[in-house]
Amino acid sequence: MTVMALFSALTHQSGKLYRKLFPIPCLLCGLPGLQGPLCRACTAELPLLGPACQRCAMPLESAQICGRCLQHPPVAEHCLSLYRYQAGIKRCITSFKFHQQLQFADFFAAQMSHLLAPRKQLPDCLIPIPLHPLRLRQRGFNQAQEIARRLANSLDLSCQPELLQRIRYTRSQSQLSFKQRHHNVRQAFQCPDKAIPAHIAIIDDVMTSGHTTAEAAKVLQKNGADTIEVWTIARAISHY
Ligand SMILES: [Zn+2]
Numbered sequence: 001m002t003v004m005a006l007f008s009a010l011t012h013q014s015g016k017l018y019r020k021l022f023p024i025p026c027l028l029c030g031l032p033g034l035q036g037p038l039c040r041a042c043t044a045e046l047p048l049l050g051p052a053c054q055r056c057a058m059p060l061e062s063a064q065i066c067g068r069c070l071q072h073p074p075v076a077e078h079c080l081s082l083y084r085y086q087a088g089i090k091r092c093i094t095s096f097k098f099h100q101q102l103q104f105a106d107f108f109a110a111q112m113s114h115l116l117a118p119r120k121q122l123p124d125c126l127i128p129i130p131l132h133p134l135r136l137r138q139r140g141f142n143q144a145q146e147i148a149r150r151l152a153n154s155l156d157l158s159c160q161p162e163l164l165q166r167i168r169y170t171r172s173q174s175q176l177s178f179k180q181r182h183h184n185v186r187q188a189f190q191c192p193d194k195a196i197p198a199h200i201a202i203i204d205d206v207m208t209s210g211h212t213t214a215e216a217a218k219v220l221q222k223n224g225a226d227t228i229e230v231w232t233i234a235r236a237i238s239h240y
């Protein structure tokens, strides 16, 4: 176990104990005395994505493939997201990423696991979108990896963050226009000299333009992945 992993495990355990002793209020409505970050009513009100394109998770009337993906099929064969990236879910993700609210990693992994558990075929392993080491140092943890680790645990899959590395420090996608995002993440990733399992799922917190996960999928495919899925917590749909 690396020092980082040990530190993360200790923080997680002490966080759990703290929440047992001092139950927290719901992040969205303030209802006191909870064990998790949201109360039941606020959880039920989160904006589920609903029927969406199987290749890019763009909302559709029924779950098929959108015109854009039919014309230009993405590398990822399957793409799913839990929520629309709006209102309450934005607050949850901001508080998870920028205010160290790691109980959201448990919460999102549990919701995702609930959705995926009935599936007959699951990937061989989960690969979180990596942060550049500089950003990792600033934030202290990689949100995608925290979710992937817990989700892999609950679905009994392996999580192999070491199979994808970020080699370029890129500006945060959220500050850029749709066009700039593509350029920003080009050649941002590489795979180390290790075998990539045939069927993988790339994990990220938010899918906005889809350029980050598409770039990662391209690199992983070049290095041997055969069937690639993309699983994210929330899908931004303002660009459509
Ligand atoms: Zn609430």
Ligand SMILES: [Zn+2]
Pocket: 053, 054, 055, 056, 057, 058, 065, 066, 067, 068, 069, 070
């Ligand atoms: Zn599509």
